[in-house]
Amino acid sequence: MTPPRRRLAVAAATLILAGFTTACGAVGQAVDCVSFTQELNKITNEFSSSMGTAATDVKAIDKASQETADKLKALAGKHEGELASALTDMASLFEGIKADDPAAATEAMGKLPDIQAKVTSACS
Numbered sequence: 729m730t731p732p733r734r735r736l737a738v739a740a741a742t743l744i745l746a747g748f749t750t751a752c753g754a755v756g757q758a759v760d761c762v763s764f765t766q767e768l769n770k771i772t773n774e775f776s777s778s779m780g781t782a783a784t785d786v787k788a789i790d791k792a793s794q795e796t797a798d799k800l801k802a803l804a805g806k807h808e809g810e811l812a813s814a815l816t817d818m819a820s821l822f823e824g825i826k827a828d829d830p831a832a833a834t835e836a837m838g839k840l841p842d843i844q845a846k847v848t849s850a851c852s
Contacts (some may be wrong), residue, residue: 760849764807768847771799775822786827797822814846 765820778792797819804815824836 743811750813762852764803764811767803771796771803789825789827793822793825809850810846811850814843814850817843817846 775796782788782792800815800822800839804812804819804836807815821836821839825833
């Protein structure tokens, strides 16, 4: 994986983590949103750690992206409505992060603001 591809993957993880740290964590929110935020942060932290250790291993990067997508799908199964839909969209975003296809990864990251808005709306 060339340095730009790795930077793209790390940037994606950072953006996701930053966006969702505040998405549902405001004081006064329902416990479900607090639990949800903790689970989501755990998943994105694991992805970020995986990206850091994957370095130039294309298979490890693709595996980390797929594992994250699978975890997000499982989390979506615990929720309903708009939140489940946003998590499913986010899982698709991670499935689009492939080490050998930076254009698809860039396209996937372009969808991130809309997904973050869906999650924030579902938890407010």
